[in-house]
Amino acid sequence: MLEKNTIDHERAVLIGIINREQSEEKVTEYLDELEFLTFTAGGEVLKRFVQRMDVPNPKTLIGSGKMEEVEAFVKQNDIGSVIFDDELTPAQQRNIEKLLRCKIVDRTSLILDIFAQRAQTSYARTQVELAQYEYLLPRLTGLWTHLERQRGGIGMRGPGETEIETDRRIVRDRISLLKKKLLKIDRQMETQRGNRGALVRVALVGYTNVGKSTLMNVISKSEVFAENKLFATLDTTVRKVVIGNLPFLLSDTVGFIRKLPTQLVESFKSTLDEVREADLLLHVVDISHPQFEEHIESVNKILDEIDSADKNTIMVFNKIDKYEHAEIDDDDLTTERTGRHFTIGEWKKTWMQRVGDKALFISALNKENLDEFRKRVYDEVRDIHVTRFPYNNFLYPEHLDEY
Secondary structure (H helix, E strand, C coil), X not given: CCCCCCCCCEEEEEEEEECXXXXXXXXXXXXXXXXXXXXXXXXXXXXXXXXECCCCECCCECCHHHHHHHHHHHHHCCCCEEEECCCCCHHHHHHHXXXXXXXXXXXXXXXXXXXXXXXXXXXXXXXXXXXXXXXHHHHHHHHHHHHHHCCCCCCCCCHHHCCCCCCHHHHHHHHHHHHHHHHHHHHHHHHHHHCCCCCCEEEEEEECCCCHHHHHHHHHCCCCCCCCCCCCCCCCEEEEEEECCEEEEXXXXXXXXXXXXXXXXXXXXCCCHHHHCCCEEEEEEECCCCCHHHHHHHHHHHHHHCCCCCCCEEEEEECCCCCCCCCCCCCCCCCCCCHHHCCHHHHHHHHHHHHCCXXXXXXXXXXXXXXXXXXXXXXXXXXXXXXXCHHHHHHCCCCCCCC
């Protein structure tokens, strides 16, 4: 459970579903992440409700008995938001809201809400606003009750609380306007990328909260915002980095997450152009997270969606200083030995077998193994540069002795 502090957080409960696609263990893992999302958005989770059902209730997602249990808890504990891990249909959201008489938020709207908080630049705010309006359009009827209450907090930031825009034509016009604005900014950014010259481009990618921004700060000696919350940074940051005598461009991109809302993938595709146009990807992984291998799969899935899965990639396993593995007695024949029981050394062997020398194990925070990291990045960038400019080989020594 997350540590509670003295700040007043909005009270919330979480709801998850166990079915054929989601085992009990998987739902627990999803709800852990949902709780961290809620904390990031400014909420405090008081209770979790989980129901096992093969076919979701088309009206309320969960069954009537479980809904009564949730309703009783909401009334007794002054709950501000009920947050569902699965995306709700507009009809389900309206029906549940009528029963519980509080804000009903699903995973998608929660992530959109966090993005609304975190967007700093005009570009990021425009992307988030577009995603919010596209999510809002089929839910305009349900929005009436939100606007009548004029309540803030989780899930209520953004276009919905500025004024009552229930006319679908107005919302569609706004969506069209935002898309045109993004196209204009995209062209400007494309020109900026074109003006960067022939420098090799390296992009940091990875699941949210794996330490990309911390690593960016260490490598580039810059001050990129880094925080132990999900989606600490939304705006792509590009820095010129020099290792030895070799300059290259390093970009820090938005973190990925499982069940990333379709609206965000679409609206942020232009931001991910930094990934698409990169010559080398540094896939940063939080090896201290129990489900880091599933995080890798989630990132690879999104990379595939933006046609970047086949790029030259180095796997950077970060936070080795936080890694703890479960001890198991060698004579214990009853306990199955899983990845949780691996040492860092065993993980190294495992990943070296999978990707060869394209796996590194570091701690960006404690600056462990960073010399090895810099050497590996230098070698990769040098190879790309030599291939691109074969007549400039004399500029780069065969071995990098000093950074």
